[in-house]
Structures are given as C-alpha cells and as structure tokens.
Amino acid sequence: MFKLLLGIFLISNLALAQESDTVLKAEEVPIHSILSEAQILTLHEDFTYSHHVDRKIVVVSPEGLDHAFTRLFYDKLNSVEEFELEVRDLTSGKTIKKARLKDMGDAAYYSTSTIFDDNRYKYFEVAAAKFPIEVSIKSQVSSKSNFFLPRWTPVPNFNQKVTEASLTVKYPTRLGLKYKELNLKGNKKEEELAGVTSITWSERDLAAQPRDFDSDEDPRLLLAPVKFALDQYSGEMGSWSGLAAWQFELNQGRDVLPEDFKEKVLQLVVGVDDPYEKVKILYEYLQKNFRYVSIQLGIGGWQTMTAADVVKYSYGDCKGLTNLMKAMLDAADIPSNYTLVFAGSDAEDIEVDLPSNQFNHVILQVPTSSHPIWLECTSNLLPAGYLGDFTKNRHVLVTSKGGGNLTKTPSYDTEEWNEIRSQSKVILDDRGNAKINTEQQFFGNFAAYILYVKGNLDERQQRDFLNRNSSVSGLIVQDYRIEVANQDSLPVTELAFDGLLQKFSQMTAKRAILRPFLGKLGPSHLTNKSLKKVDEYEIELPAAWKVDGDLPRVSLEEENLKGLLEMAIEGKTLRVRRELSLKIPTELDKEEEAELLRKINTAFDRTVFFVNTTTTQSTSPANE
Structure with a gap:
C-alpha cells in the first residue's frame, strides 16, 4: 500500500x-x-x-x-x-x-x-x-x-x-x-x-x-x-478624515520649538509682509541648516521626531523636517498642514476609494487665498512651492485637527514647467571644425534635473553629462557654469559652456555639408506630457563658403503640435531658429509617443549645403 x-x-x-x-x-x-x-x-x-x-x-x-x-x-x-x-x-x-x-x-x-x-x-x-x-x-x-x-x-x-x-x-x-x-x-x-x-x-x-x-x-x-x-494610539479609518485625524493626534505636542530658536525664526522674517516671501525665507533656512536622514524607528515610522530634537541634532527624516518646518511657520503666524503622500518618481497614485494606510512620505501644504504652496522639506535644492517628480500629480492626505481631506498635488504638465531655451554661437574654420559657446535656460521640470546635476555630481561627472547630452556628438567641453535663477516657485537654471567640436561640418572636394545640429527629441522630453523648446544658432561661416540651393524651412501645425524651423544668411552669418510647442494627450501610449518623436525628428533633420569657392576656383579651367 x-x-x-x-x-x-x-x-x-x-x-x-x-x-x-x-x-x-x-x-x-x-x-x-x-x-x-x-x-x-x-x-x-x-x-x-x-x-x-x-x-x-x-x-x-x-x-x-x-x-x-x-x-x-x-x-x-x-x-x-x-x-x-x-x-x-x-x-x-x-x-x-x-x-x-x-x-x-x-x-x-x-x-x-x-x-x-x-x-x-x-x-x-x-x-x-x-x-x-x-x-x-x-x-x-x-x-x-x-x-x-x-x-x-x-x-x-x-x-x-x-x-x-x-x-x-x-x-x-x-x-x-x-x-x-x-x-x-x-x-x-x-x-x-x-x-x-x-x-x-x-x-x-x-x-x-x-x-x-x-x-x-x-x-x-x-x-x-x-x-x-x-501602539497606544487607536483610531478609525472608515473615511480619509478619520485617518487624517488619527495622524494629527499622533504628532500632537511634538511641534514645540526651543525659545531661542523661535526668536531666531521671528528675526528672519522681520519686516517681511508677503506670505510667499516669508515661506521662502524660512524654507531656505531649513534647507541650508538641516539635513535629511531617513529614520524608521519607533511606532511603525509614523510618529515624527520632536521639533526640538531636530533643532538639537540638525537633522531629521521627512516627518521630522516637515514637522519642524510646520512649527517654524506657526511661529511666523503662517498656518500649514502636515500631508501624507505615496512618493516615488514612477509611483502610481493611491486607491482613492479605499481609505487606508497607503503612504510612505510626508510633505507640507501651506494654504493661501489662491493656491497652496507645497514644500518638499527633504530637498536642499528645490525652490519653495515646487515638489518635483517625486510627489507631483498625486492624491495626498492633508491632516488637521479633528480630520483632514484628500487633495491633489500639482501635475506640472503645462509649458511653463517644461521649457528649454538655447542660444549658441558657432565659429567654423575652413576645415569644418567649430568653436561653440552655448547658453541654455531650463524651466520647471527640466531645471529640477539640472539642479540635481549641480548638487549631486562632481566636476568630472558634470562634464561627462554635458558631453553626453550635447545636441551633436563629439563635443569637448572646455569651460562651463551652472547657475540657479529660480522665479519664485518655478525652478530655473542657466547653463553655459564653451567647447570644441571637430568636423561640425563635413567637407568634400567642392562642398561643405552642415550636418544636423539641432538635437533630436527623446522620451525624456515628453515625460511631463508638455514641451516648449526654442533653439537659436548664430553660425559664423568661413569667407569662402556660399549657400548651395535654398535654405531649409519647416512648418508643422496640427492638433497639440506646432513647430517652425527658419534659416537666413546675413553676410557670413547663418542664423537658425527652431521653435517647438507640443502637448501630449494623456491617452497616447508609448508606441504612439515614439512615433510622434520620429515624426518630429525626421521633419527637422535637415542638411545645409555650401559651395567652397576657394576649392572651386582652384580646380576651374581658368586656373588650370
């Protein structure tokens, strides 16, 4: 058996x-x-x-x-x-x-x-x-x-x-x-x-x-x-308000500032009336003087450190830094709300119809008469009012005494948050090599990425970044600078560099061919479903070059997409301007986005031909 x-x-x-x-x-x-x-x-x-x-x-x-x-x-x-x-x-x-x-x-x-x-x-x-x-x-x-x-x-x-x-x-x-x-x-x-x-x-x-x-x-x-x-904290989350009320009680009494620190906070905003300016001053003080350290100790990592301990040790996790920032604003008579969010650059939104613990991060909401000022208190780079892709476009739980509510963070999907401008001066020699000076301005989401480059990469890594992300391959960066020029809550960075590029144009026996140099769009340009991009070039040509044929001109205009490429010769200077403006429908899938990119890149992939008169004259019958 x-x-x-x-x-x-x-x-x-x-x-x-x-x-x-x-x-x-x-x-x-x-x-x-x-x-x-x-x-x-x-x-x-x-x-x-x-x-x-x-x-x-x-x-x-x-x-x-x-x-x-x-x-x-x-x-x-x-x-x-x-x-x-x-x-x-x-x-x-x-x-x-x-x-x-x-x-x-x-x-x-x-x-x-x-x-x-x-x-x-x-x-x-x-x-x-x-x-x-x-x-x-x-x-x-x-x-x-x-x-x-x-x-x-x-x-x-x-x-x-x-x-x-x-x-x-x-x-x-x-x-x-x-x-x-x-x-x-x-x-x-x-x-x-x-x-x-x-x-x-x-x-x-x-x-x-x-x-x-x-x-x-x-x-x-x-x-x-x-x-x-x-632990000893009980609650009910039959609704989002119930969970928010419990979270508020969990942190109750942990926002008391030491008196000397409170006096320092008040001195920072003496004579400042504009609410945003007050928030900005205190937020920048937090960024400069307190560092982020992730801490998951205690009752499930849900109760914040006391504000006094964060002041004492000059560090805190997202809960501690947010709680301290809230206490600083309270001292300046600016109300704010401790807010729960499920964070992550590629994270999905929460299930809004299931009130429950679905959060892993904390941010701060500062209500105003128009729209809230959002603060990512773990960042030492972002301007006050800008959250970045870590917590953008999410349902979040705003907590307050006795309750709270779900709301949504900004999506940053309009042109003002997704703009790149570039101005380049190029000097070409007779062999097609180039000296390039480029100044770029990045706005919103693109600026936030440049802030990361500035704040987290060393000089060698920054040069590598510039070399890899040049619109034309082979760029050798000689000198560069990255500056921050934020416009209130809108991140703005300015990037300038000088470089050398061999064979910017291709040379044949009788002609010079200016290969495409405007740079192709890639998936990263469409991450936020919106883009405004303006590229301007001022190219100083060798004296012996003359345009061979008509200069390219491209015009695209259809739903959600506008594009224009114009070129003109002024003496020995070729002026080029390309302007793109597009808004990607949310229902567009990855394959359709890829096809749109191919369409745009193909339309602007234009070559300019020049006759090299020096070479032509030296080989003409009259000179034989």
Missing part, C-alpha cells in the same frame, strides 16, 4: 512538472515553478493579527529556486513565530532537506534611503542540483498592530504558474474590514459566526506572467481595517 501511495504521489507531482512544458508551448512564457498556496489572516480583538502561510512549490528549473526563497520581516511590531520547510526530490520521492526556524539566517533590512531603522528579516535559501523538486513551506508571523495589513497577490512571481491560491481573513465583526478586489476572477465565500466574520477568496489555474506583464492587470486584494490601533 505504501509503495502504491508513493507511486501515485510521484506521478501526480511529476505531472505538475510536465504540465509546465505544455503551458510553455501554449503561452510561450517560460515556467520555472508551479505554486499552490493557502493563507490565513486572523485579526484579533486587541488589534493584533497573525498571518499563516502554507505553500507548495514545484521547482522545475534552476531559475525557479528564487521562487522558493523565504524572507520573513520582523521589527518591534512584528515577530516570526513559525517556519517549517521540506524539500523533496520528485524523481525519487526522497526528502533531501528539512529546516526549522532555528535554521534561518538573520539580517538587517536596509533600504536605499534609510539610515536608521529597526527592520530585520529571517531568510532561508533553497539549493538543488537537479529538478524537479517540491518545496513545502509553512510560516507564521504575528503583528502587534492591525494598521499594516498585508496585500494578497495570488501570483507572487514572474514565470510561475499558480494551480490554486486562497486567502481567508477572519476578523471580529465589530472592528470592521475594508477591501478592494483588483482583477480577481475566482470565488469569494463569506460567513459570520459568534461575532467573527470569515471571508475566503480562491483563485485557480492562473497563467504564468512574463516579465513585461502589465502590473495594472495583476490580480490582487487590498485590505484595511476600520478600527485600528498602533
């Missing part, structure tokens, strides 16, 4: 492994592992929870070993309670590895931006020399707070087929639970017994995802409590 059962076991699991080959042929997506998994999330009356995971992974190739890697995070709020692992060789049926909690490695978790935190993780890595293998894993973690509930993603890895996956959430009915289902196509079962609600979501036969899989189509489940507690 034992042999019979073992044979059935091996056949069924080998069939799973062989199934991957069939699916691979059908879908042309490599399958490295096959997963079946059941998770149980149990929420308790005291606002704690336990999370149990039971999974089996059939690893069919070396690449699938990463899918069997286990990482369990813990800190002051979370603990690892259980871990059991067994690895079987599916060909022989033998157990080749067992592990328990004591066998796991332990490491500190450091993000790329965090200096101080108390986050660690337990881990276990599976190794194997031949395949297929089956990895069975049971784990359980516990948390002291239901404020941070895990999301459920039935397909956790690329190139992984899921035969079945389920999540059961059990919670005291009186505490409440909110959830949002995204792309789930399976079954849901809900029941209540003795004051406890149980909901089970089940998914089956989910296809392997390629690495270019659209994350918007990923099946997942978002969870959030209604009543919650973090």
Whole structure:
C-alpha cells in the first residue's frame, strides 16, 4: 500500500512538472515553478493579527529556486513565530532537506534611503542540483498592530504558474474590514459566526506572467481595517478624515520649538509682509541648516521626531523636517498642514476609494487665498512651492485637527514647467571644425534635473553629462557654469559652456555639408506630457563658403503640435531658429509617443549645403 501511495504521489507531482512544458508551448512564457498556496489572516480583538502561510512549490528549473526563497520581516511590531520547510526530490520521492526556524539566517533590512531603522528579516535559501523538486513551506508571523495589513497577490512571481491560491481573513465583526478586489476572477465565500466574520477568496489555474506583464492587470486584494490601533494610539479609518485625524493626534505636542530658536525664526522674517516671501525665507533656512536622514524607528515610522530634537541634532527624516518646518511657520503666524503622500518618481497614485494606510512620505501644504504652496522639506535644492517628480500629480492626505481631506498635488504638465531655451554661437574654420559657446535656460521640470546635476555630481561627472547630452556628438567641453535663477516657485537654471567640436561640418572636394545640429527629441522630453523648446544658432561661416540651393524651412501645425524651423544668411552669418510647442494627450501610449518623436525628428533633420569657392576656383579651367 505504501509503495502504491508513493507511486501515485510521484506521478501526480511529476505531472505538475510536465504540465509546465505544455503551458510553455501554449503561452510561450517560460515556467520555472508551479505554486499552490493557502493563507490565513486572523485579526484579533486587541488589534493584533497573525498571518499563516502554507505553500507548495514545484521547482522545475534552476531559475525557479528564487521562487522558493523565504524572507520573513520582523521589527518591534512584528515577530516570526513559525517556519517549517521540506524539500523533496520528485524523481525519487526522497526528502533531501528539512529546516526549522532555528535554521534561518538573520539580517538587517536596509533600504536605499534609510539610515536608521529597526527592520530585520529571517531568510532561508533553497539549493538543488537537479529538478524537479517540491518545496513545502509553512510560516507564521504575528503583528502587534492591525494598521499594516498585508496585500494578497495570488501570483507572487514572474514565470510561475499558480494551480490554486486562497486567502481567508477572519476578523471580529465589530472592528470592521475594508477591501478592494483588483482583477480577481475566482470565488469569494463569506460567513459570520459568534461575532467573527470569515471571508475566503480562491483563485485557480492562473497563467504564468512574463516579465513585461502589465502590473495594472495583476490580480490582487487590498485590505484595511476600520478600527485600528498602533501602539497606544487607536483610531478609525472608515473615511480619509478619520485617518487624517488619527495622524494629527499622533504628532500632537511634538511641534514645540526651543525659545531661542523661535526668536531666531521671528528675526528672519522681520519686516517681511508677503506670505510667499516669508515661506521662502524660512524654507531656505531649513534647507541650508538641516539635513535629511531617513529614520524608521519607533511606532511603525509614523510618529515624527520632536521639533526640538531636530533643532538639537540638525537633522531629521521627512516627518521630522516637515514637522519642524510646520512649527517654524506657526511661529511666523503662517498656518500649514502636515500631508501624507505615496512618493516615488514612477509611483502610481493611491486607491482613492479605499481609505487606508497607503503612504510612505510626508510633505507640507501651506494654504493661501489662491493656491497652496507645497514644500518638499527633504530637498536642499528645490525652490519653495515646487515638489518635483517625486510627489507631483498625486492624491495626498492633508491632516488637521479633528480630520483632514484628500487633495491633489500639482501635475506640472503645462509649458511653463517644461521649457528649454538655447542660444549658441558657432565659429567654423575652413576645415569644418567649430568653436561653440552655448547658453541654455531650463524651466520647471527640466531645471529640477539640472539642479540635481549641480548638487549631486562632481566636476568630472558634470562634464561627462554635458558631453553626453550635447545636441551633436563629439563635443569637448572646455569651460562651463551652472547657475540657479529660480522665479519664485518655478525652478530655473542657466547653463553655459564653451567647447570644441571637430568636423561640425563635413567637407568634400567642392562642398561643405552642415550636418544636423539641432538635437533630436527623446522620451525624456515628453515625460511631463508638455514641451516648449526654442533653439537659436548664430553660425559664423568661413569667407569662402556660399549657400548651395535654398535654405531649409519647416512648418508643422496640427492638433497639440506646432513647430517652425527658419534659416537666413546675413553676410557670413547663418542664423537658425527652431521653435517647438507640443502637448501630449494623456491617452497616447508609448508606441504612439515614439512615433510622434520620429515624426518630429525626421521633419527637422535637415542638411545645409555650401559651395567652397576657394576649392572651386582652384580646380576651374581658368586656373588650370
């Protein structure tokens, strides 16, 4: 009987492994592992929870070993309670590895931006020399707070087929639970017994995802409590206002300034009446005197340092610096609001219909009679009122006493925030080599990038940047300068450089060919869906050059796009002006944007021909 059962076991699991080959042929997506998994999330009356995971992974190739890697995070709020692992060789049926909690490695978790935190993780890595293998894993973690509930993603890895996956959430009915289902196509079962609600979501036969899989189509489940507690601070987030009120209470009383520092703040704005000027002065003082250090200590990294400690140590994280800036403005009788945001240059917006903890960063909102002044208090480069791409165009939660509200940060998608102007003087010699002097002005989003170059790259790296980003390849920068010329909240940078360029034009026996030098547009020009670009050239030609044919002229005018290229000869000077203005519709996909770029670049890719009269005269019959 034992042999019979073992044979059935091996056949069924080998069939799973062989199934991957069939699916691979059908879908042309490599399958490295096959997963079946059941998770149980149990929420308790005291606002704690336990999370149990039971999974089996059939690893069919070396690449699938990463899918069997286990990482369990813990800190002051979370603990690892259980871990059991067994690895079987599916060909022989033998157990080749067992592990328990004591066998796991332990490491500190450091993000790329965090200096101080108390986050660690337990881990276990599976190794194997031949395949297929089956990895069975049971784990359980516990948390002291239901404020941070895990999301459920039935397909956790690329190139992984899921035969079945389920999540059961059990919670005291009186505490409440909110959830949002995204792309789930399976079954849901809900029941209540003795004051406890149980909901089970089940998914089956989910296809392997390629690495270019659209994350918007990923099946997942978002969870959030209604009543919650973090440390001794309890609250309700049945609405955004409830979460905002809780956050305000969490920081209550932590904005008190030392008296001597408060006096310094008041002295900085003596005689200044304009509200923006006051904000600007205090913000620049913060930028110059306090540095950003990411700190994730304490109750989930949600409560700010005191303003007094930030003053004492001259550093703080986003919470501490924002709280200090708020306290400084309060001292100057300027109200402001501590604001939660989900930040990141490529981050998606939050789910606005699911009031919950969806934030990872803090900024400051200063209300005015017209529009708010937004402050990114971790930046020592950006002007007051400009957030940059880290937090632009996001729904944010403005907190205030007793509540708060969702609003949206600026999108910076109009021309004034996306403009580049360039003026170049070029002196050509008889061999087509050039001396170039260029002055550029960058506005808004483009200026913010140049601010990064100025503030974060050394001289060698800055020269490399100029060489790489020249409109014509081969530029050798001899001298340059970068200056900041902000216009209130609009970032403005001025970049000037002198350089040499061999073979700016190509020479033949009788002609000189001025190759395209205006610079092509690339995807980075369209990042913010808007662009105004003006390029002007004053090119001093050799005395012996005469224009051969008509000078190019280009005019483009259609919906959302205007472009003009004009050239004129004045004595021995060729004057060139190109002006582009475009607004990209938000519904335009990447391929359509690429096609638009090709269209624009092709239209302005023009060559100018000159006759070299010196060469022509030396080879004419009269001179033979």
